[in-house]
Amino acid sequence: MCDDGLVTNESPDCQLPDASQMLLVNIGGSRIRIARRSISTGLLEVVVDERASDRLADLLALVGGVVHSGGDVDLVAVACPGLVSSDGTVAAALHSAVAHTDLKAEIEAVCDAEAFVANDASVQAAGLAAGRSDALFVALGTSVGGAVLRCGTVLDGGLGHSGEIGHLGSVYAEGRCRCGLERCLDLVASGWSIEDDLGSDWWRSAESTWRARIELAGLAVGAVGADLQPLLSNEILIVGGHLASLEVFRQSVQSSFSVPATWGEPKVEFVSDLDQLTWKGLIAVTGRKN
């Protein structure tokens, strides 16, 4: 059982009853995770955790296979990267096969069940929302995502794409981003950019080999948070992702998240386990429709 209100059971010996279920699907840039959740008991069982294919057909077949492998699935709730519109279509996703798809329709076609599709960082922010009013959330995964919490609600924006913090400019970044803009935060703080510079298993090597690069990522994230402070006046900057488990990264974020005293003293919080936050968020958005 996890410590944030989720009831989980990852033991293969304990199967969920065949009562009505909700399927939770977390499509990331590098991995796909799928969990079943019993609507009656709240029990959550992770049934898929594997590398994400770069072919949409493979992802859909995987989700459909889980749905049809047992139990009645009433709802499929999907978190995915990219510009996800309010109707469940994905206008763009720079590191995922879900780009340029009507993902809600595709999921419903393979699952024979209603689907709800939302941006992954927005879903995670919904998981954070309980008890919070205003916060800027930065989600560090394969790419950099984000969301703005205002009065406990995740801002969607007119096009539904609010919070794409990864494509704000950073003085710590260099070059042109895949989105077409120059010096995006994604170029310096995303998982793909760090792996490009340090290799895929960089965290297994000595800290001296990666410390400066991770400090750079932290400085960039904190600085973007500070830049947005006069606009948003957030109470809290929340930074999520594996990097948040590293002390050197946390210190770098805090050192550059400096704002004039006239804006108050906003705090920084870190969440290292985005997977649990995604499950919590997908449950929190139950009942919403595209």
Ligand SMILES: [Zn+2]
């Ligand atoms: Zn960009």
